[in-house]
Amino acid sequence: MSKLSNSTRRLIGGFLAIAVFMTGDGFELTFLSKYMVDHGFAATQASLLITLYGLFAAAAAWTSGVLAEMFGAKRLMLIGATWWIVIQIVFLGVALPSGSYPFILAVYAVRGVGYPLFIYSFVVLMAETVDPAKLSSAMGWFWTSFSMGIGVFGAYLPSYIIPVLGEYKTFWCAMPFAIVGTIMCILLVPNTKGRASEGLDRAEQIRELTKGATILVKNRQVAFAAIVRVINNLVLYGFPVIMPLYLSTKNNGGGGWFPTETWMRFWGFVFVVTLFANVFWGWFGDRFGWMMPVRWFGCLLLTVSTLFVYYVPQFFGANAPLMWIGFFLVGVGTCAFVPLTAVVTTLAPGEQGAALSAYNLAAGLTTFAGPLIATIVMPIAGFGGVCWAYAILYAFAFVLTFFIRPKQPGFDIKGRRLSEEERIAEVESITGDIAEVREAEASLTKQA
Numbered sequence: 228m229s230k231l232s233n234s235t236r237r238l239i240g241g242f243l244a245i246a247v248f249m250t251g252d253g254f255e256l257t258f259l260s261k262y263m264v265d266h267g268f269a270a271t272q273a274s275l276l277i278t279l280y281g282l283f284a285a286a287a288a289w290t291s292g293v294l295a296e297m298f299g300a301k302r303l304m305l306i307g308a309t310w311w312i313v314i315q316i317v318f319l320g321v322a323l324p325s326g327s328y329p330f331i332l333a334v335y336a337v338r339g340v341g342y343p344l345f346i347y348s349f350v351v352l353m354a355e356t357v358d359p360a361k362l363s364s365a366m367g368w369f370w371t372s373f374s375m376g377i378g379v380f381g382a383y384l385p386s387y388i389i390p391v392l393g394e395y396k397t398f399w400c401a402m403p404f405a406i407v408g409t410i411m412c413i414l415l416v417p418n419t420k421g422r423a424s425e426g427l428d429r430a431e432q433i434r435e436l437t438k439g440a441t442i443l444v445k446n447r448q449v450a451f452a453a454i455v456r457v458i459n460n461l462v463l464y465g466f467p468v469i470m471p472l473y474l475s476t477k478n479n480g481g482g483g484w485f486p487t488e489t490w491m492r493f494w495g496f497v498f499v500v501t502l503f504a505n506v507f508w509g510w511f512g513d514r515f516g517w518m519m520p521v522r523w524f525g526c527l528l529l530t531v532s533t534l535f536v537y538y539v540p541q542f543f544g545a546n547a548p549l550m551w552i553g554f555f556l557v558g559v560g561t562c563a564f565v566p567l568t569a570v571v572t573t574l575a576p577g578e579q580g581a582a583l584s585a586y587n588l589a590a591g592l593t594t595f596a597g598p599l600i601a602t603i604v605m606p607i608a609g610f611g612g613v614c615w616a617y618a619i620l621y622a623f624a625f626v627l628t629f630f631i632r633p634k635q636p637g638f639d640i641k642g643r644r645l646s647e648e649e650r651i652a653e654v655e656s657i658t659g660d661i662a663e664v665r666e667a668e669a670s671l672t673k674q675a
Contacts, residue, residue: 240415248408253381307344367509378498439584
């Protein structure tokens with residue numbers, strides 16, 4: 228399960244760069260909303276700050292797939308990292324100390340462009356270099372690296388630094404990680420071959436870019452997969468907005484059951500779980516079908532666990548063991564969507580860049596949608612209403628998965644695993660190479 232293919236092994240340096248860079252990006256995630264409220268801003272202003280950030284991140288994520296094909300994935304990674312570092316200095320050094328909400332809002336939103344260019348350009352690089360049959364597993368390693376950074380180190384380190392340095396100085400501790408991650412990208416991420424989009428004139432480049440949106444209209448299955456991807460991480464980006472207020476304060480209907488540091492460790496634990504679950508679900512999807520874990524262990528499990536996390540303190544108070552269980556289930560469910568990237572690459576033959584761009588748009592929109600739902604629903608229905616809204620959307624995604632039918636190597640479009648004879652016939656129909664068929668037959672016999 229944990230063995231890396233040769234093509235994936237080439238990208239180990241990139242996985243490490245993602246982990247280190249996203250540690251810096253994730254530093255403020257678990258306490259920024261509380262920091263804003265503690266400094267006189269309304270809870271809705273705090274959630275709007277993260278919502279607008281997500282909107283800019285969504286735009287950057289949408290463009291990253293096609294831009295990486297046009298200009299090179301590694302080059303775009305470095306542009307995104309540099310953008311993040313420069314704007315972060317402005318945000319922490321000028322905007323936040325000013326106390327001006329419009330200024331803080333504008334600068335933080337613009338910073339949202341940086342990290343999607345960095346990480347989703349790397350996804351394009353992976354799609355260009357990894358064997359399609361192993362892409363789900365490779366994506367498992369990618370999301371493990373992402374989780375290690377934004378969640379594990381990004382949550383746990385601040386929980387220990389804040390009591391010593393305070394919240395504002397802890398924000399600054401993100402900078403060394405972002406800088407080191409950028410240097411690692413320069414030194415360790417491989418360059419790829421020329422893109423099909425190189426050499427296009429400006430008008431053709433614009434048309435190439437818009438394919439990431441128009442494919443959602445032309446290809447219904449890509450659109451369904453994109454919707455499921457948006458719903459996937461609602462909790463991952465919505466909970467950091469509402470849970471520090473719900474669990475650690477008594478404002479706006481919060482119960483104040485746990486100190487902020489405990490909440491941060493709960494959230495860090497979610498990402499500890501994802502370190503293992505990302506790789507497991509990537510392997511599981513390649514072995515047993517891509518859509519099965521998305522449907523049953525992603526959508527359905529998150530429907531239940533989202534409500535579980537909300538209701539535990541309501542009925543049992545500060546019951547830490549039950550909260551650990553709830554956040555464990557959130558981590559497992561979130562990772563079960565890992566095979567979706569591999570799914571999207573098979574739904575639009577010949578338009579992989581556009582399909583990945585649409586997927587990246589959806590991945591960016593989830594950083595916007597989670598906080599947006601909190602911003603809209605929280606003043607009307609409180610924290611419970613937000614959690615119910617998330618749960619209902621996960622149930623809707625569960626239904627949508629039955630209409631997504633990728634052509635996964637070794638499986639039919641309904642997700643049924645092909646027999647040995649059918650798999651050999653599949654190889655023969657694709658390659659027409661009898662020697663390769665015999666080699667595949669020998670490999671299958673050996674695996675059996």
